[in-house]
Amino acid sequence: MKERIYKSIQMFSRAIIQPVMFMTVTGLFIAIAAALKIEQMPKAVIDIGNFFFKVLSKGVISQLPLIFCVGITAALARKKKTDAAIMGVTVFLIYIYANNTILTLTDRLAKVNELGSLSGTGQAMVLGVQITDMGVFLGILLGCVSAYVFNKLCDVKFHSYISMYEGTRFAFLVMIFVSIALAVVLSYVWPVVNTGITHLVNFIASTGPFGLFIYGFANRMLLPFGLHHLLWMPLYYTPLGGTAHIAGGTYSGALNIWLAEIGNVSSLTSIDPSVGYLANFGYIALPIGIALALIKTARPENKDKVKGVLLPAVFAAVIAGITEPIEFIFLFVSPILWIAHGVIYGLGLVLSKVFGLNIMIHNIIDTIMYALIIPMNLGRQWLIPILLIILTALEYFVFVFIIKKLDIKTIGREIMADDDLAQSTGKLSESKNEALGYIVEGLGGVDNIVEVNNCITRLRIDIVDNDLVNESIIKKYKNSGIIKKNKHIQIIIGVGVDNVKENLVEYIKSHSTK
Known part of the structure; x- marks a missing residue:
């Protein structure tokens, strides 16, 4: 039980960082745009700064709930990640329109304040739709639920007469009802949760x-x-x-x-x-x-x-x-x-x-x-x-x-x-394939590797048998450290871990006996 909980936390931690990785680039360009907007700059330069700042702040920062929803859905999906991402987008859109509809039908749509804003009302505009304000929590929740349903149902098979509704399409069908139900329930529940979050923030600040x-x-x-x-x-x-x-x-x-x-x-x-x-x-x-x-x-x-x-x-x-x-x-x-x-x-x-x-x-x-x-x-x-x-x-x-x-x-x-x-620096004179072979051999061979993923700096690998892992062999590949936790291995690679992960996956595929 403890292992399953730890694995679930690890998977969530890995998935949630995927959307954040793109924020590094966004933050850099927003900072550059802000520098271009300084009053001392020529008007043409200020206009360029305003353009990039508006595009990135409105197109990325303001859309983080959607970005997190899609990113987490795809990251947690065990297969058919493209289908999962498409479902994540669609589920998000269904949710916001369902939430807006229930607020409208129950006469709970908030009015803008004297500044023409919804701030302080507990509601917000998302993609031009007024909904219960959950911020990034909305994307996280929908992403996790969508990925769970997708993984459970993406391989469901039906009779040939209705086979067009099987698999990923059946997962989406189920998520239509789930997202609508969440939109209704959260319109009542989240204001209470939001009050609790406010108290927690105030406590931390105090x-x-x-x-x-x-x-x-x-x-x-x-x-x-x-x-x-x-x-x-x-x-x-x-x-x-x-x-x-x-x-x-x-x-x-x-x-x-x-x-x-x-x-x-x-x-x-x-x-x-x-x-x-x-x-x-x-x-x-x-x-x-x-x-x-x-x-x-x-x-x-x-x-x-x-x-x-x-x-x-x-x-x-x-x-x-x-x-x-x-x-x-x-x-x-x-x-x-x-x-x-x-x-x-x-x-x-x-x-x-x-x-x-x-x-x-x-x-x-x-x-x-x-x-x-x-x-x-x-x-x-x-x-x-x-x-x-x-x-x-x-x-x-x-x-x-x-x-x-x-x-x-x-x-x-x-x-x-x-x-x-x-050994300390992980210096290698061998070819890339030979070097990757050290990781695979150290992890107990191709058949002992279940799944390979990565976060910003580390490979995250699930294995079958922890007793087959040999750290001294893994350390022949350039890394900054190895963490073993039951059947979960993390290898600290640093910058460029994305490429290492992709190369390792290809290496495993090419050497697999299955």
């Missing part, structure tokens, strides 16, 4: 810096299990991260609010408190502190080798915002170091809040862009170098103290041969 510390610490503690998405994603994209009214629009989720603010910076008088979840130096300061500490504590003859391992990992964190390569270098060596890292990670959010830093801190490129867009009196970005130095130094000195005090055998603290370096 805890101030302590709440941010708990969020940051828990975020790191969940990372090894691949479940941290379930913590930060709702805060970034749903009302759990706050709700704000900006330039006549209502935005829910800390990241959505931030992107709306930078796009309307000329009319801003303050930054929403939800930025506290985003002012996170875990992408820049902490990786630098970790690397300096590991180099400092390495044996003198190993320092150059250790630098060769750590510098690419720091680069991945600082430039690309991918922290797993640097974090997994010490995670499996010492849980105590990992706990200390989680404490400092949470403390970084607290210090940002206490000092009054009101700007999103991500990778160095995004951070510089945001710092240039937000007025200094609102963002207080002059604090960035100060906090950067403080947190880098804190991570460095804490790591050096713990490593030396407990004599932790972090990378480079023992005699390192060239083979050890290859």
